[in-house]
Amino acid sequence: MLRFSKHETTFNEITKNMNISIPDRSEYLKTLAQSGQKIMGVLPALYPRELLWAFDIHATEIWDPPGEILHANAHLQTTICPIVKKSLEFILKEPDIINAGYLFPHTCDSLQNLGTQVKDLIGVSLPVYTFYNPKGSFNKMTTKYYRDILQNYQLTLETIYGPLNPEKLLAACVLSHKIDSYLLAIQQARMTDHLAMNNLDYFKLMRAQEYLLPSDYLSLLEQVDILDQPSESPRARLMVSGILPPTSEILRFLDELGVGIVADDLLAGSRRIPKFPMDTPVSPLDYLTDRFFVLPPCSTRGGDLDERLHHLSKLMDASQAQGMLFDMIKFCEPELFDHRLLVKTLREKNIPVLTLETELDSHISGQDKTRIEAFTEILFEMASA
Amino acid sequence: MSIRAELKYKIMKDYGAPALMVLQDFKRRKPRPIPEAFGPPLESNKRLKEILSRHYFLSRYTPGVKKVAWVTSGAPVELLRAFDFYTIYPENHSALVGAKKQGADYCGIAEGSGFSQDLCSYARIDLGHMLSGKTPAGKLPKPDLLFCSNNICQTVLYWYKAIAHELNIPLIHFDAPFVTTEQTEADINYMAQQLQDMIPILERVSGRIFYLNIFEDILKRSMETSKTWGAILDAMKAQPAPMTIFDAFGHLAPIVSLRGLPVAQDYYHFLMDEIDTRVTQGIGAISDERYRLIWDNIAIWYKVRFLATFFAERKMNFVTATYTNAWAETTGYLDVKNPWTSMAKTYGQIILNNNLKHRLDLMKKMIKTYSVDGMVMHSTRSCKPYSVGQFDLRKTITADLDLPAVILDADIADERVWSEQQIHTRLEAFCETLEGSKHG
Amino acid sequence: MADLYFAGVDVGSLSTDVSIIDHSGKVLSEIVIPTGVNGSEAAEEAFGSALNLADLTREGITAITATGYGRASVAFATGKTTEISCHGVGAHQLFPRTGTVIDIGGQDSKVIQIDSHGRMLDFTMNDKCAAGTGRFLEVMANRLELDLDELSSPLNIKGESAPISSTCTVFAESEVISLLAKNTPREEIVHGLQRSIVNRIWSMVTSIGVEGEVTLTGGVAHNKGLVALLEEKLGLTLNIPENPQTVGALGGAHIARRAYQSNLESPTN
């Protein structure tokens, strides 16, 4: 077992009186840090969280910390994506809730440079780690290389935290596997209307994995009610693609309009859950390697475009989505390159598409409201025709 | 392969292209007057133009004779040369479009077809070219193969994937892990293995067999050419410097796009001779060199002349740049006896694939050895790997070396990203600081 | 049912427009007034004037669709629809063979694709930046000390145009300043500005494609020079409504009419 149980009391206290309610991110992390938990701040997107867990390190993810961007502007140009800027703003504050260091997985050019910028030029008091994710189309050789990277990362951690306990790593993999299985089931339920949850709550639940201890997250997932009978279908069914789920205001607006997001192709969502259920882990490093290679296609890994198209169309079919919402982060190159082909292909199939461009402001502009409403007018018209 | 096509290609190569070039020369308008601030122009300029026009011109006779590959500037092209591919460098072509101030046109085509305005303009221009067939080079052949490496950016991978999909042609990608501290053995093995695994694919696409000895010759030639290029850049340490970095932006083209071919090798010997002579005779690129500058990042192609004149008139000369240096920096790792691992080291550690500590140290060293008085950084909207981190590089360098510096916000090839007034003000202020610091 | 009347109220960022039609679709009155700072007051005022003009009372109107960016502030409306759908329907009513609608308003420009029934199939909209909208022209007119009429005089489209390469309003304004400093004739600058908007619109049009006839709506359709350039760039003749600013309101009125009629037919009602 992982030694995280001592924090469960805190978690239970927070959730005791609520049916299934999700603890507030910063409160939760504050309590955790105060209890002496080692916490590593991890930037987007893919990294072997299980290895960190095995060293009793909690990985909390940094995507879009709230607050104004001020200090980061002295370090980054205006044409850099808001995720990179917001993350840097957060790191510059050197918040107490991060005490074990920062991990920069290799995701895109901007994050690649931000990692070395923070480590080699700006300098922070905590250690900065990096993790390379292979790019392009994969084969046997990539598998071997990925395994080497895992091993090297383990060695790095061992030099600081002492030898790895193999049993802990196995336990972490088993836990991760359980979480994956739940998430797959919940996704499936979402696609077929077996989940009575609005957009806002659904994505809150998805995003809770960014900061909850794995054991806490698992107990949250266990409480999710999967219906025996399908509930009423939303007025319009939408799939969303991009990096992060739409902002809460947009989700709320869609809820008001009666539009349900029934499937997602989000980097912070389904793109980091295996495409299909995996066997229970036996040998940790093999398991972690396999897991990386059965993740759905993603722009940031630069895989084959046909594969991506195929995957998306499978998701759309399974969820009976009528349209696609591309929620694009401004200046995000990996997404914006693929975007054109995805839109073109969907249009050719007469599937309505809407593209929003977001800088992750919590406020939704009048223009975007008009866009979303006009788009739902198309979807409703389609549904009634 | 058709004999007729081959014959035609040969004839064009030996007679047609030179003849056409004479004609073009004849047609060309009178050259612009050289402002007084500049020294005598390089003789090599003419030769360079010939080589490049000829390269683009000949490409239209390749169908049926040679397979055509589109290649990224950082890709290990030596391997392709072993299969006699005709190589086109889209980045070079986009720079050409940018220099002709047509970038916005080409970008517009790509944007109209759905590519975002926020993407690298080299990519947008190239995609605009691919979608429309437009090119200032007359006509370019369609590629049979795409060859890219993310050792310069991930962008090229996304971009080449888009082309591969649109044209339905094979793409070979060379995955070069970013160097955060130093290359690991796993990194090197991974890259070396990838290179070897490319051979059967290249054999299939080209219809030619791989011969190690041919490959070794190419590698040797490539190494030698890079060395000469490095020596040319080294010669800019002389005071006054025999050429400006703006010249070097142009003379860079063969080392990028014709590397490994005899024509590039010969060309740099020719250029080296001329540079040497200039150094011995004390001839400078600008008539009165009082200040020496370093340039960071890729050129602003649509404003090269403007910038060159602006600085020359103020007796300022750019004597070194991280950009031009990139094709000389790591070739020292090449080793004919260990082709695969040495290529992994060479191509894996180029400046844009290396951490910012490395870049900082390199820049500091260049500033010292080239006796640099000031630094101009081009922060380019297009290029994240070259631009993210520049603000802190500037801060550290100005603090540690007490060096005046200025950052220009612009773009490599999309002329819409240019604010004349803003840039002018910044440049004037920079020059004032520089003049004050040297004489104050 | 001779006594049924329908209205559309389009509260745009710059103008508030009302159109009243009867059950057959015949237009009885149309009004355009500036929106000013208070959208709901402008809606009241414009609606009142339109009623007067049509000689009708408020109670005489069966259904009212509010549209435009201030659609939520029209208290007396019976329904609301985005101006994107409304411009599609309005353009379809005026020019039934319309497949593509270009609406260039004060703060937004939109390209809308509609089917043969006027139903919206797809649309695209300018990004946050004001370049490519009426607002852009107004800022520049201000700079050039020209009024809107002078800015929209018909042009010799083959005439010289000053290069305005920036797509950003702020950058473009600084380009205009330096052109003025270089004594570039104002006509050439105006020409350059119009070209810059046209390029912007053109890339939006190409991004969703042209189907059928193309109808231009919104206040910028009054700008003759720009219309000529846009026609040249697209290589086709545009349908220009007599009153381009009220097309959205007209569409709104028709949507109100349709909704009312289909409610009548629907057995559940």
Ligand SMILES: Nc1ncnc2c1ncn2[C@@H]1O[C@H](COP(=O)(O)OP(=O)(O)OP(=O)(O)O)[C@@H](O)[C@H]1O
């Ligand atoms: N007579 C005219 N000549 C030239 N241009 C005009 C004229 N009248 C209006 N315009 C232009 O039309 C624009 C306003 O158009 P319109 O009334 O369609 O906007 P709106 O509907 O209020 O805006 P939006 O739809 O963006 O909210 C003005 O910015 C102006 O540039």
Ligand code: SF4
């Ligand atoms: S949003 Fe895009 S550009 Fe920004 S960090 Fe994520 S992948 Fe990189």
Ligand code: SF4
């Ligand atoms: S300019 Fe930068 S982003 Fe564009 S291709 Fe070159 S290295 Fe890549």
Ligand SMILES: [Mg+2]
């Ligand atoms: Mg309007």
